[in-house]
Amino acid sequence: MAKIIVVTSGKGGVGKTTTSASFATGLAQEGHSTVVIDFDVGLRNLDLIMGCERRVVYDFVNVINKEANLNQALIRDKRVENLSILPASQTRDKEALTEEGVGGVIKDLAERFEYVICDSPAGIEQGAIMAMRFADEAIVVTNPEVSSVRDSDRILGLLGSKTVRAENGSGPIKEHLVITRFDPTRANLGEMLSVEDIQELLAIPLLAVIPESESVLNASNLGAPVILDDDSRAGQAYSDCVKRFLGQDLPHRFLEVQKKGFMSRLLGR
Amino acid sequence: MGFLDIFKRKPKSAGIAKERLQILVSHERAERGAPSWLPDLKNDILEVIKKYVEVEQDAITVNLGRDSHREILELNIALPERDADGQIVGSTTAAAKVKLTSNTTASKANVATDTKANSPAVKNSPVSGGQQKPASGNTSASPNPAATNQATTTPSGTTQVDKTQGTQNQGTTTQGTKTQGIKSQGAKPQNGKNQASKNRQMRNAHTKKPTAKSPGAKT
Ligand SMILES: Nc1ncnc2c1ncn2[C@@H]1O[C@H](COP(=O)(O)OP(=O)(O)OP(=O)(O)O)[C@@H](O)[C@H]1O
Numbered sequence: 001m002a003k004i005i006v007v008t009s010g011k012g013g014v015g016k017t018t019t020s021a022s023f024a025t026g027l028a029q030e031g032h033s034t035v036v037i038d039f040d041v042g043l044r045n046l047d048l049i050m051g052c053e054r055r056v057v058y059d060f061v062n063v064i065n066k067e068a069n070l071n072q073a074l075i076r077d078k079r080v081e082n083l084s085i086l087p088a089s090q091t092r093d094k095e096a097l098t099e100e101g102v103g104g105v106i107k108d109l110a111e112r113f114e115y116v117i118c119d120s121p122a123g124i125e126q127g128a129i130m131a132m133r134f135a136d137e138a139i140v141v142t143n144p145e146v147s148s149v150r151d152s153d154r155i156l157g158l159l160g161s162k163t164v165r166a167e168n169g170s171g172p173i174k175e176h177l178v179i180t181r182f183d184p185t186r187a188n189l190g191e192m193l194s195v196e197d198i199q200e201l202l203a204i205p206l207l208a209v210i211p212e213s214e215s216v217l218n219a220s221n222l223g224a225p226v227i228l229d230d231d232s233r234a235g236q237a238y239s240d241c242v243k244r245f246l247g248q249d250l251p252h253r254f255l256e257v258q259k260k261g262f263m264s265r266l267l268g269r
Numbered sequence: 270m271g272f273l274d275i276f277k278r279k280p281k282s283a284g285i286a287k288e289r290l291q292i293l294v295s296h297e298r299a300e301r302g303a304p305s306w307l308p309d310l311k312n313d314i315l316e317v318i319k320k321y322v323e324v325e326q327d328a329i330t331v332n333l334g335r336d337s338h339r340e341i342l343e344l345n346i347a348l349p350e351r352d353a354d355g356q357i358v359g360s361t362t363a364a365a366k367v368k369l370t371s372n373t374t375a376s377k378a379n380v381a382t383d384t385k386a387n388s389p390a391v392k393n394s395p396v397s398g399g400q401q402k403p404a405s406g407n408t409s410a411s412p413n414p415a416a417t418n419q420a421t422t423t424p425s426g427t428t429q430v431d432k433t434q435g436t437q438n439q440g441t442t443t444q445g446t447k448t449q450g451i452k453s454q455g456a457k458p459q460n461g462k463n464q465a466s467k468n469r470q471m472r473n474a475h476t477k478k479p480t481a482k483s484p485g486a487k488t
Pocket residue numbers: 009011012013014015016017018019040045120121122180181182210211212213214216217220234
């Protein structure tokens with residue numbers, strides 16, 4: 001049985017798409033067939049981050065409206081085996097994501113893949129609700145910052161009420177906390193919420209802490225998920241994140257202030 | 270800025286951020302599960318009080334919490350305190366907790382009233398029909414030990430959330446839980462395995478929240 005996983009946050013720009021791209025890529029690298037869906041209809045971005053923007057012909061909404069079938073719309077990743085992308089439509093709006101339509105597509109995908117990753121748009125409207133609607137597990141992406149934490153709590157409330165699992169009592173959604181753009185220097189100085197603070201406030205199990213890293217911008221410039229950059233701290237943290245998700249017991253890295261060597265300073269890593 | 274100023278800015282902002290979030294988030298969690306009539310009830314009560322005392326629109330907070338047996342409707346009303354010339358010199362909070370045993374009405378319920386003075390040392394003075402309360406530190410003790418998390422206000426105006434309750438919950442991810450003492454009473458003690466479901470319960474329950482609008486903050 002496939003696992004449907006939503007990557008969500010409430011607040012915009014916290015790293016949902018970055019996380020979705022790397023997480024899906026990591027699962028595929030570990031040998032699991034994975035598809036990642038962009039639910040951000042009208043503001044599609046996942047294709048850019050995955051570097052497949054020029055290969056988009058049909059999209060999610062075309063499939064919902066039966067203007068194309070899944071085989072036509074799915075884009076197979078060129079670097080990693082077992083990985084496909086279902087891009088969002090850039091010309092429609094989020095109302096195109098009907099419950100029936102989304103449910104049908106997810107059901108079909110669940111027959112073909114082990115993992116279905118849903119990259120949620122920001123907000124709490126139709127797009128975000130549909131992205132979480134059919135989920136079995138949720139990755140809640142949070143930045144160490146007040147508005148992001150508050151919005152995450154709101155999203156946790158919705159996960160507990162607006163999802164199929166919440167409604168039909170088929171067991172609660174399993175929730176995971178991923179803290180991104182974490183800066184240990186500022187957290188140590190007390191200028192930024194610490195990992196413990198956020199964990200305490202949201203009270204869901206911590207899956208990963210991804211450090212603030214220039215390599216994320218670099219990766220999106222290149223159109224290659226940062227997890228493929230083995231040398232970067234963010235890439236390594238996402239790698240750990242995937243392995244931990246799959247059951248490995250790994251300590252959290254990059255929580256401490258990094259003592260920068262001359263070379264790494266030069267390379268901005 | 271002098272070199273030494275670096276050391277003066279010690280009360281760092283992350284601590285304040287966390288404190289604000291704890292209060293806000295528990296408020297919002299409480300509102301999430303609240304019945305739709307709660308705002309109307311609040312308005313009506315406010316109108317009644319206004320007939321007798323001059324109070325601000327935000328002087329009243331109404332929370333619905335619950336323990337394992339019943340729902341608890343909690344009212345907090347900040348009443349202005351005046352000196353001999355009628356000048357407002359501070360405020361007193363009158364807090365009432367009404368326990369609703371499932372579908373019974375409030376008239377049958379057990380009403381306890383505390384008066385909280387405008388100082389961190391909170392006096393307990395049961396006014397009407399209150400049960401005998403255990404003395405418990407500086408929290409305004411309520412009949413239900415699970416509902417004793419109160420925000421008290423220090424003279425400097427910072428809000429502190431008392432975290433003495435709910436300790437058996439949640440192992441490592443504690444504080445958020447502790448401020449929600451209501452949960453620790455309502456549910457059977459569970460172990461870490463069931464954490465996700467516990468969190469959900471906690472988040473969606475009508476959780477009691479710390480009294481954020483504390484009287485001292487206004488003076
Ligand atoms: N660990 C990180 N270090 C540095 N920058 C990051 C990190 N994670 C994300 N970013 C940057 O933050 C910005 C937003 O990231 P992303 O698009 O993944 O967020 P999002 O939550 O999907 O946004 P939206 O809500 O608009 O969909 C991007 O510019 C990205 O490069």
